[in-house]
Amino acid sequence: MMTHPQFDPVAIHLGPLSVRWYGLMYLVGFVLFLLLGHYRIRRHPARGWTAQQLDDLLFYGVLGVVLGGRLGYILFYKADYYFSHPAEMLKVWEGGMSFHGGFLGVLVAMLIFARRTRKTFFEVADFVAPLVPLGLAAGRLGNFINGELWGRVTSPDAFWAMRFPLVDQQPRHPSQLYEFGLEGITLFLVLWFFSGRERPRAQVSALFLIGYGLSRFIVEFAREPDSFLGFLALGLSMGQWLSLPMIFAGIGMFVWAGRRAP
8 A cells, every 4th residue: 555755745945935836736737828828829820819818818817716716615615614714715825726616717717808809708718728637737736745635545455545644544545646637637638639620619618628527526436525515415525516517518518519510
């Protein structure tokens, strides 16, 4: 059975200041977004994107991720606590970000960006979708380094079993690495190659919804649910219930896009 390496969550110590691995992973995600975006712009100039638009889009996206992710965590997971301790809402450095909240924040950011640049929403969304998964992979790697969001108890004889000493001594799924592989690397490869050719408008975005929703729904069976929430209706976790609308909306959107355009 493997043992979690128990990394120091602080990557760089600068006297009273510190740079945490989780924050660095966000930075890695934003840099990868820019690199991949510039490559796509050079590769497909006919799609009408410029480097300046990409830089502006990243600015909107960062605001959407941070504000939406934090608000989503507050509302979806610990509303009672934060409404009783409003000052705690600002302590982002202590953790507490929700992907689904960040996703909604990015949707709003893309709507604003699309209106300002006179692009359609799905023109922006289809461009953004393939650039996101590697950033998600970086975030899950940050979760693993921090030793947080660990998995459920599994068989000690399983080759994937890992002990997280800061939690307990039981063999658990390293679910952060499952998410790194599924919603990060695998989803990136699927979207990157699918979007390399011209597709009906909104199908790339739809495939992102389906791919992320399915990946998250599956991995949640190996991930320990939040202690303050536990399992919800039908024995599903909050992450699974938040992923189901993404899956169904993605399937419907994929079919709709295919029927309305060649």
